[in-house]
Amino acid sequence: MAYNHNHGAHGSQVHAHKADIFCRDEARVDWHSKALWMLREKRDRAAGSIPEWEQLRQLGSEIKLHTLTHLAQYLETFEQNCIANGIKVHWARDGAEHNRIVHDILSRHKVKKLVKSKSMLTEECHLNPYLEKQGIEVIDTDLGERIIQLAKMPPSHIVVPAIHMKKEEVGDLFHEKLSTKAGGSDPLYLTRAARAHLREQFLSADAAMTGVNMAIADSGTVVVCTNEGNADMGANLPKLQLHSMGIDKLVPDVDSAAVLLRTLARNATGQPVTTYSAFYRGPQPEGEMHIIIVDNGRTEMLKDKILAESLKCIRCGGCLNTCPVYRRSGGYSYNYTIPGPIGIAVGAKLDDTNSIAWACTLCGSCTYICPTKVPLDKIIFHHRRLKAEAGKLPYGKNSYMPLVGKFMASETMLNCSMSMARTALRILPGSLLKPFSGAWGKYRELPVAPNSSFEAWFKKHRSL
Amino acid sequence: MKIALFIPCLVNQMMPDVAIATLELLEKLGHQVILPAGQTCCGQPMTNSGCFDEARSTTLKLLNAFKGVECDAIVCPAASCLVAAKENFHEFDKSPEAKAVIDKLYELTEFLHDIAPIPAFTKRFAHKISLQLSCHGIRMLSLATPSEEMGPRFNKVEAVLANIPGIDIVYPDRRDECCGFGGTFAVDEGAVSAKMGKDKAQAHAATGAEYVVGFDPSCLLHLDGMIRRQQLPIEIRHIAQVLNAAL
Numbered sequence: 001m002a003y004n005h006n007h008g009a010h011g012s013q014v015h016a017h018k019a020d021i022f023c024r025d026e027a028r029v030d031w032h033s034k035a036l037w038m039l040r041e042k043r044d045r046a047a048g049s050i051p052e053w054e055q056l057r058q059l060g061s062e063i064k065l066h067t068l069t070h071l072a073q074y075l076e077t078f079e080q081n082c083i084a085n086g087i088k089v090h091w092a093r094d095g096a097e098h099n100r101i102v103h104d105i106l107s108r109h110k111v112k113k114l115v116k117s118k119s120m121l122t123e124e125c126h127l128n129p130y131l132e133k134q135g136i137e138v139i140d141t142d143l144g145e146r147i148i149q150l151a152k153m154p155p156s157h158i159v160v161p162a163i164h165m166k167k168e169e170v171g172d173l174f175h176e177k178l179s180t181k182a183g184g185s186d187p188l189y190l191t192r193a194a195r196a197h198l199r200e201q202f203l204s205a206d207a208a209m210t211g212v213n214m215a216i217a218d219s220g221t222v223v224v225c226t227n228e229g230n231a232d233m234g235a236n237l238p239k240l241q242l243h244s245m246g247i248d249k250l251v252p253d254v255d256s257a258a259v260l261l262r263t264l265a266r267n268a269t270g271q272p273v274t275t276y277s278a279f280y281r282g283p284q285p286e287g288e289m290h291i292i293i294v295d296n297g298r299t300e301m302l303k304d305k306i307l308a309e310s311l312k313c314i315r316c317g318g319c320l321n322t323c324p325v326y327r328r329s330g331g332y333s334y335n336y337t338i339p340g341p342i343g344i345a346v347g348a349k350l351d352d353t354n355s356i357a358w359a360c361t362l363c364g365s366c367t368y369i370c371p372t373k374v375p376l377d378k379i380i381f382h383h384r385r386l387k388a389e390a391g392k393l394p395y396g397k398n399s400y401m402p403l404v405g406k407f408m409a410s411e412t413m414l415n416c417s418m419s420m421a422r423t424a425l426r427i428l429p430g431s432l433l434k435p436f437s438g439a440w441g442k443y444r445e446l447p448v449a450p451n452s453s454f455e456a457w458f459k460k461h462r463s464l
Numbered sequence: 465m466k467i468a469l470f471i472p473c474l475v476n477q478m479m480p481d482v483a484i485a486t487l488e489l490l491e492k493l494g495h496q497v498i499l500p501a502g503q504t505c506c507g508q509p510m511t512n513s514g515c516f517d518e519a520r521s522t523t524l525k526l527l528n529a530f531k532g533v534e535c536d537a538i539v540c541p542a543a544s545c546l547v548a549a550k551e552n553f554h555e556f557d558k559s560p561e562a563k564a565v566i567d568k569l570y571e572l573t574e575f576l577h578d579i580a581p582i583p584a585f586t587k588r589f590a591h592k593i594s595l596q597l598s599c600h601g602i603r604m605l606s607l608a609t610p611s612e613e614m615g616p617r618f619n620k621v622e623a624v625l626a627n628i629p630g631i632d633i634v635y636p637d638r639r640d641e642c643c644g645f646g647g648t649f650a651v652d653e654g655a656v657s658a659k660m661g662k663d664k665a666q667a668h669a670a671t672g673a674e675y676v677v678g679f680d681p682s683c684l685l686h687l688d689g690m691i692r693r694q695q696l697p698i699e700i701r702h703i704a705q706v707l708n709a710a711l
Contacts, residue, residue, distance in 0.1 A: 361646030444689025
């Protein structure tokens with residue numbers, strides 16, 4: 001199938017290997033990079049239209065930091081207010097417990113079909129395969145999510161999950177799965193087909209589930225943002241509604257939520273606000289509303305002062321759009337559910353290839369883009385140190401870095417060998433040097449070597 | 465002023481012309497310039513790989529080369545190495561002597577903008593140049609407002625170059641997107657690094673400029689390799705070389 005090319009699956013291979021495969025189709029890399037850069041440009045225009053943008057970022061950062069440093073208190077307040085609002089609150093230590101809780105609720109109501117709106121948390125917990133194994137049909141209702149669900153692929157981006165697929169590929173997929181006409185790839189035609197298909201799913205669902213963008217402690221409210229209204233279509237049709245959230249989603253009050261709402265969509269897609277920003281604070285008449293609050297490693301992350309700041313993230317995806325490495329290596333190269341800078345920040349610890357922390361030039365663009373000032377480059381840098389301390393380095397660094405350390409610290413070794421290298425570069429033909437120049441020479445011309453070092457020049461021309 | 469040069473290993477070994485231009489331009493401006501002996505690497509290749517233990521001895525050796533050296537400023541023509549030196553010196557030595565060194569560290573452009581501005585240029589440099597706004601210089605040293613940041617903008621690099629008679633300064637598309645060098649990233653992640661470098665080289669060439677001018681020699685060396693591989697009609701120049709030609 002055209003859409004299922006060879007970099008379409010997760011697996012324990014180093015980032016550089018998967019990126020190398022992605023880069024072989026240069027036209028596709030250009031297309032992918034450009035599509036995401038367009039989002040970056042839209043973001044720049046939207047952010048630039050607000051004079052107080054940088055103040056909003058600072059405020060957003062402080063709101064999240066404050067909440068995280070008083071998290072236990074806010075979680076308890078939130079739970080009490082939810083209960084007072086008639087909401088049932090559940091606590092899950094990890095993904096497995098979350099999935100069991102969801103399944104218990106669904107089986108008690110004999111749910112056969114669940115409609116779900118976008119939630120990176122349920123991706124993190126691998127909820128869909130778990131429920132499907134228990135015989136429950138799960139329908140992702142966000143258009144992008146539905147596309148990748150039909151294609152049996154994970155999301156390649158946290159906001160635009162099917163960004164890696166071209167419209168022709170979606171057309172082929174819909175032709176196969178939704179019986180649209182062969183070769184039909186007009187976006188309007190495909191969207192209408194998806195709408196009709198999803199409408200049937202909404203009407204026949206027994207329960208609805210959503211992710212949570214913000215959880216407001218002082219009123220027991222969850223905020224759910226979508227552009228398609230699919231979360232609301234779901235939550236308002238069946239009588240049973242479930243909302244899954246990480247403990248990091250808490251904010252103190254509605255004013256705090258409003259600050260984050262002003263930056264979320266602007267930073268994600270350049271929209272002033274998401275088309276639908278729904279505030280749910282209780283079940284429907286004769287309905288049931290459940291909130292599942294998940295830890296899954298977050299408390300552990302809070303213990304490290306640097307890593308803790310990654311929990312300020314509001315999942316706008318802005319760091320992915322600006323990341324020059326993500327745009328040129330694709331969402332499936334990261335060995336974690338969440339790709340890009342924030343994916344490295346929250347996923348590097350679990351990365352058994354120990355390579356995603358190095359899928360970064362430390363350019364810092366993500367840190368400057370972030371609406372809550374998550375210091376992503378510092379976090380990624382910190383992950384490298386943690387990996388090194390644990391002896392888990394990729395790309396042969398465990399063996400060569402100690403040598404580099406000794407080499408660089410010795411003037412004699414550095415001067416002798418660099419002098420030899422310069423001579424080699426000057427006198428030997430390129431064909432002879434190429435096999436020894438590795439990845440540098442594979443992609444670039446070797447440097448034109450000078451005759452001497454500056455130090456030698458200085459000694460000759462300026463007596464010390 | 466009395467200035468001690470901090471010449472990072474890459475510049476010393478592979479781009480001595482950049483160091484010579486730095487020395488000459490500072491001398492032309494009337495400064496007394498010295499080169500403290502015993503300089504090695506700032507430790508960045510190791511710390512950027514997470515290997516702090518391996519970075520310790522080389523970093524301290526470099527720091528010791530400057531400790532006790534009588535000077536008003538330590539000037540370095542490489543932004544990324546300068547940032548790493550500042551951070552690593554502090555990481556491995558928290559003594560007042562180390563702080564005295566750190567407080568005197570300046571990147572060349574920063575020095576010429578903030579500390580000792582160039583009063584006037586004497587020669588024309590009638591060329592179109594495309595500025596390479598390397599990441600660590602702008603996002604860690606604040607040499608210019610990063611494109612991500614909103615509000616009032618400044619650009620020290622352009623400000624230092626702008627008064628050169630005849631100069632025409634332009635920028636590539638995606639003006640401060642990373643060029644893909646990234647130290648060991650260039651070899652660890654060869655394919656992505658090369659694609660980033662190729663895109664950046666092409667964006668510079670598309671401006672029609674004769675030179676890509678930047679303040680970070682490592683990015684320039686990487687771009688030079690990409691430019692020559694693709695046979696693009698543009699050459700790299702360090703900002704010190706342009707300034708020196710106009711003095």
